[in-house]
Amino acid sequence: MLAVIGGSGFYELLTDAREECVGTPYGDPSDKIMIGKINGKDIAFLPRHGKGHKYPPHKIPYKANIWALKELGVKHIIAPAAVGSLKANIAPGEFLIPDQFVNFTRREDTCYEGNSPVTHISTADPYCEHLRKIIIDNKNQLGSVHEKGTVIVIQGPRFSTKAESSMFSQIGDIINMTQYPEVVLARELELCYASICVITDYDSGLKENPNINSVTLDEVVRVFKENNEKLKRFLVSIASKIPEERTCECASALKGARF
Numbered sequence: 001m002l003a004v005i006g007g008s009g010f011y012e013l014l015t016d017a018r019e020e021c022v023g024t025p026y027g028d029p030s031d032k033i034m035i036g037k038i039n040g041k042d043i044a045f046l047p048r049h050g051k052g053h054k055y056p057p058h059k060i061p062y063k064a065n066i067w068a069l070k071e072l073g074v075k076h077i078i079a080p081a082a083v084g085s086l087k088a089n090i091a092p093g094e095f096l097i098p099d100q101f102v103n104f105t106r107r108e109d110t111c112y113e114g115n116s117p118v119t120h121i122s123t124a125d126p127y128c129e130h131l132r133k134i135i136i137d138n139k140n141q142l143g144s145v146h147e148k149g150t151v152i153v154i155q156g157p158r159f160s161t162k163a164e165s166s167m168f169s170q171i172g173d174i175i176n177m178t179q180y181p182e183v184v185l186a187r188e189l190e191l192c193y194a195s196i197c198v199i200t201d202y203d204s205g206l207k208e209n210p211n212i213n214s215v216t217l218d219e220v221v222r223v224f225k226e227n228n229e230k231l232k233r234f235l236v237s238i239a240s241k242i243p244e245e246r247t248c249e250c251a252s253a254l255k256g257a258r259f
């Protein structure tokens with residue numbers, strides 16, 4: 001089954017929707033998980049921040065969220081996320097499908113805390129390449145899409161200083177507060193994970209760069225709403241293109257990872 005984490009209003013598209021309350025060893029997920037059908041296929045939806053945006057990025061129960069999805073039989077996760085741009089050529093209103101991250105958060109980030117068995121998963125390529133390919137093959141429906149890039153993940157809830165932003169722009173393309181540890185927890189539980197990042201604005205260090213067109217808040221809100229509609233249509237259209245059988249590395253991430 002495919003799950004979508006985030007992407008506001010997506011659940012409105014589900015037919016025959018039911019709500020599932022799933023308890024986990026890590027407490028409750030952000031919210032009830034909605035399961036319904038799109039074109040006859042079961043799809044799960046979990047609002048990352050909970051209904052009414054009750055969890056800020058640093059308080060999201062990431063482990064419970066991923067564990068609960070696994071428990072329900074989810075194999076693939078597509079995770080839309082709002083991000084800032086660290087590069088002048090990545091503009092608000094565009095999309096980016098990340099293939100790498102650099103983590104600057106300090107959060108619990110493993111389901112294998114005990115010392116038996118000691119588990120070291122590979123995250124050399126942390127995003128599912130098969131899922132990324134399906135998204136990229138259909139990218140024309142989204143408009144302007146960057147096919148790869150590195151997302152810098154910061155702890156939040158505050159935004160970066162100009163000095164931090166300048167440093168981040170040397171190593172990454174976009175910046176966000178929620179990609180980590182979501183992406184690595186999915187890999188630990190052998191789930192496929194890909195993100196569709198929606199660029200909402202330029203990060204603080206770029207705002208005074210003469211090479212960018214500054215955008216007003218009204219513009220940001222307008223673009224975000226427009227993109228959200230595009231994203232909803234996109235998710236509906238690719239849901240049926242994701243195969244049940246998996247041949248990617250994610251499906252056997254624990255093989256050779258234990259001592």
Ligand SMILES: [Zn+2]
Nearest residue numbers: 128192248250
């Ligand atoms: Zn995969």
